[in-house]
Amino acid sequence: MSVEELCSIAPEIRGKFREAVTQKRVATTMIEVEPETVDEIHSPAYIEELEAVECIVDSGSQIVAMSEEVCHELKIKYDPSVILNMQSANGCLDPSLGLARNVPCTISNLTLYLQIHVIRNPAYDILLGRPFDVLTSSNVKTYPNGNTVVTITDPNSGDVLAIPTFARGKHRRPTEAANFRMKRA
Numbered sequence: 001m002s003v004e005e006l007c008s009i010a011p012e013i014r015g016k017f018r019e020a021v022t023q024k025r026v027a028t029t030m031i032e033v034e035p036e037t038v039d040e041i042h043s044p045a046y047i048e049e050l051e052a053v054e055c056i057v058d059s060g061s062q063i064v065a066m067s068e069e070v071c072h073e074l075k076i077k078y079d080p081s082v083i084l085n086m087q088s089a090n091g092c093l094d095p096s097l098g099l100a101r102n103v104p105c106t107i108s109n110l111t112l113y114l115q116i117h118v119i120r121n122p123a124y125d126i127l128l129g130r131p132f133d134v135l136t137s138s139n140v141k142t143y144p145n146g147n148t149v150v151t152i153t154d155p156n157s158g159d160v161l162a163i164p165t166f167a168r169g170k171h172r173r174p175t176e177a178a179n180f181r182m183k184r185a
Helices: 003-009 011-021 068-073 130-136
Strands: 041-047 051-057 064-067 085-087 093-095 098-107 110-119 126-128 139-142 148-153 160-164 180-182
Touching: 003 011, 064 068, 068 110, 110 130
Parallel strands: 041 180, 051 126, 064 110
Antiparallel strands: 041 051, 064 126, 085 093, 098 110, 098 180, 139 148, 148 160
């Protein structure tokens, strides 16, 4: 039985079919919306012991990444032969620019050597993904007042450090407050 035959003998189905395929005019109303609150976790980092750089802690990311702009400002060398095709949240595939190997990052008295992928025009300065979480056995605690603290463990000594965070963009490139540093290799 064809669709035409079914519609001719069943008026109920014909009405539902017509309702489903007929174009309708939808009224639109513009409303102003407050900017969304930031759910991401951020911490400042001193890179190369020269400049504080905002970091995002994101355990959903499979890499540690740095923006091309920050990489070039701080003159960090990277290997352009190591390229990843990165899929962004909107589904686009963009290649990374390369990999900065064994970048010494110091948090207080703890030095970590991170492999950092360099990315063109990301929405962050530095992204600390799963490799950072695994290396430091990080633990994120968010309090009822909205404050968030990232606790990390020195993989060699077992010493524990608590790092307070701030809302994204609030302390863009601070100069005094952070104790997270990256040194030139």
